[in-house]
Amino acid sequence: MAVTDSYFGQTLEQTDVSSIPAEPSEDLIYHHRVRHFESARALWSHRDIIYTLAERDFRAQYKQASLGIMWALLSPLLTLLIMMVVFSRVKTFGTEGLPYALFVFVGILSWSFFSGALSNGGQSLLSNKALMAKTQFPRECFPLETMCVNALNTVLSWVPLAILFVIFGRAPAITTLWVPVFILIEIIFAAGICMAVASIIIQMRDLMQVLPIITSLGLFATPVIWPLSNIPSNYHLGGGVYVHRAVVNGHVIPGHWVGGIIINLQMVYGFFNPLGPVIDGARRTMLLGHSPQWNLVGVAALGALTYLTFGYRIFKRLEVNFADIA
């Protein structure tokens, strides 16, 4: 449109359509620049929306159910009941002397938070597309909001956990005070994965089909029903000399490797799946009364932060197109 000296709109201006080029010139092309500091501030100033959307989903979940919000308590209790029946009959892994139901329930608590956040959060952009296409606020609100709902549901699952403690006549150890550290790591990890998955699903709906398979696979790849100690902490990768049998001071030492590369597989695993150290740490502190294994916790925190960084970057990179292709 011809820009004239007159104030816009005061006089009638008509545009000659043929004067408009077929393509915008190169220097006009819009590049979506993400300013992380400003995005974080915008997110903070819109935190009300996260709570409100979470409240919406939490309320809507139980609308028109005659037991209403009671279900939030009832369903984990029913899950617990089923578990108790099942685990009283099946062969179990070594649990360092812990009751298996208690051992597993701690794992299930944190796993169900993660898998719930993944499946709901992953689809949060899709399921809110009507809202997303018509309103403007930071898009991160959607995955974070579903995480809040999941967190609330998980907190309600602490009631059956308390019941289990009573049933087995135990009390949480004083080291339970470390648990918030694990919760924080898990939230960071889940947020990272959630944002990545949510933004990719918008473009590639294939992921939506694969997601349930990944989550059910993840249940077994994560120490939920087995202890983390099943992964060797000193794995011999190669090199060194194998000593077949040695007798030292009259003691017989069985065959073992001397030298070579020995790696702590638990730490490698913990980096890629921070849930491993999280679940293990929760069991250690809450049930056994040990203090956390800090090397594992550190690795898990590092892994979780890496996931969050990448997840957030992917989300911000793809954000430009959300409203157009959702």
Add this chain to the structure above:
Amino acid sequence: MPTLPDGSIQLEHVWKKFRADKTVPKFYDQMTRFRRSIGSGNRYDYRWVLKDITLEVEPGKSLALIGINGSGKTTLLKIISQITYQSAGRCDVAGRIGALLSVTAGIHMELTGKENIFLYGAVMGMGRQSIRTKYDEIVEFAGLADAVDRQVKFYSLGMQMRLGFSIAAFLEPDVLLVDEVLAVGDANFQQKCLKRIGEIVKAGTTLLYVSHDLASVEATCETAVWLADAVAVASGPTREVVSLYRKAVEQNAALTTSTEGLVEILKVEIEASDGGQLRSECDLVVRLRLNSPEAIQANIFLGVSQGSAFPMFIVRHDGSFPAGDCEVVCTMRHVPLSKGRYSLWPAMSAHAGGKGKPLLPWRPAMSFDVMGPDFIKLPEGVMVMSNVYVGSDWEIN
């Protein structure tokens, strides 16, 4: 970059493209696209939905966007509200934006009206505290006092719309974007909304208004931009832009006039009964030359409209028409038209009802200018619907 005062909008050479793939992006297509991207650098086919839009709104001013469906109005609003991003150009908006692009978007069907007021308010950028203080006003404005504790899925569409608009009406943003959302409300509520919009603008909010209802556009906005085929073809004072737009719509409609019906229009003439100029309150004589393949008994209608397919008034005659050519002369008495350009829409329908091919479909046949006094200046926020009754005399030769 100079900082703009709150409430101003500045768009410079804004372009927006949409993907125009013929297929959904299946794996095979992704591969094709990938191959093409190596070849020419173009990743996919696209079309421009906005081309080189430059516009500017100062704080507290109001701008209307008009244009036919698909001309890019809503996309432009979405770019201004930063729901989506432009492909090229610059878009600066200062201040808090309240975008009312769809009244039902933020509304969750399972929740009650009250819960929705808090939800929608928050989504639109209102703090919880300020919603609480305005809650009673919102409910009162929406007229939903009895229904707020009911789930919204049991509301009618009109009630949902009232709920959505009422929340937005009390947002008090610096920039308010309204996109064709009043269409569902009843006349009474529409009037109330227009009045409220006027109040908001008067309080200093910048308004961007999109509507097909030209009467309400003229009532609410000072300036207007007409978008056609992704291009802003005209901008300026609302009255002038709207009249340009009306002319174009009529021309378009006249172009599509075809021989769809059984009866063919050969010629249309309009003149004043005294042979002079067409003036307000004169008797209008319309001469139609029709060709019908067979003798028919039918209703013939003549409507007069201004810029839309909905007539301001319509006259009807029940008559029998001979086979072959015939001339219909209709005199409309004391036609209450003010100065301006109008369209004449003839139509014919058989008594049997809407079965088969219509005798003569509802299409504009010609447009005509009426001289006379300008239309009265309307009170603020009022629009005219032009429900006019005109007596008529008929004869068929």
